[in-house]
Amino acid sequence: MKPEHMKRALMVLIPWLILGGMVFSAYLPIFRGEKYLLQVKPRDPRDFFRGNYVDLEYDFSRGEAKTLPIKLEANKIYHFGDVLYLNLAKVDGILKPVSLVASADKAQGIRLKVQPRWSMTTNDAYYTLVSGLESFFAPKREAENWEKALREGRVFAEVFIDKAGNARLTNLVMQPEKPKLAEDERD
Numbered sequence: 001m002k003p004e005h006m007k008r009a010l011m012v013l014i015p016w017l018i019l020g021g022m023v024f025s026a027y028l029p030i031f032r033g034e035k036y037l038l039q040v041k042p043r044d045p046r047d048f049f050r051g052n053y054v055d056l057e058y059d060f061s062r063g064e065a066k067t068l069p070i071k072l073e074a075n076k077i078y079h080f081g082d083v084l085y086l087n088l089a090k091v092d093g094i095l096k097p098v099s100l101v102a103s104a105d106k107a108q109g110i111r112l113k114v115q116p117r118w119s120m121t122t123n124d125a126y127y128t129l130v131s132g133l134e135s136f137f138a139p140k141r142e143a144e145n146w147e148k149a150l151r152e153g154r155v156f157a158e159v160f161i162d163k164a165g166n167a168r169l170t171n172l173v174m175q176p177e178k179p180k181l182a183e184d185e186r187d
Contacts, residue, residue, distance in 0.1 A: 030170060033162035036088075036095045036110070037173065038133070040155040054138045054146060054172065056157060060086055060097040060114070062128040069099040071106065072122045078102075079119045085165055086112045086129070094156065100127070104165065113165035133159060133169045149174045 001009075041057045060068070078084065085107035087098040100114075101107050117128040136157070138146055149155045158171040
């Protein structure tokens with residue numbers, strides 16, 4: 001093969017290899033990780049700019065700093081893009097946040113890579129985190145059922161998390177509705 005042909009072949013092949021690698025690495029947690037459930041918090045479930053995507057929020061997405069032990073470096077400002085680790089514990093089959101730490105070696109048990117939505121310090125009274133698990137495509141014909149289930153707290157995100165804290169959202173699970181008792185059955 002002539003050097004000129006080799007250069008052209010590489011110029012065409014390298015971008016495809018990079019894109020393939022990006023897609024493959026995004027799906028690695030499914031193959032290397034374990035399946036868990038995260039409870040989805042009620043929120044406006046539809047993102048009108050992206051179509052039938054459900055915009056998700058979790059217990060750890062935002063809250064008061066006093067409700068979650070935040071073990072970060074004092075006086076350091078963490079910005080969007082800085083990797084933090086959320087320690088999670090399995091409670092009744094659902095993952096719950098335990099603490100937020102700045103490095104992987106301080107993370108214990110199940111850990112999830114997160115980052116501040118904007119910026120945060122250890123002195124902030126409130127926190128807002130993103131994990132990359134905030135969007136999911138939902139069929140349009142099921143939108144009303146999902147909205148109702150989200151308001152009732154019956155939606156769980158099925159995620160795969162690997163040992164490094166990388167995660168992939170694979171499915172939304174809706175718990176069945178609790179049957180309503182008739183008036184005469186309540187007595």
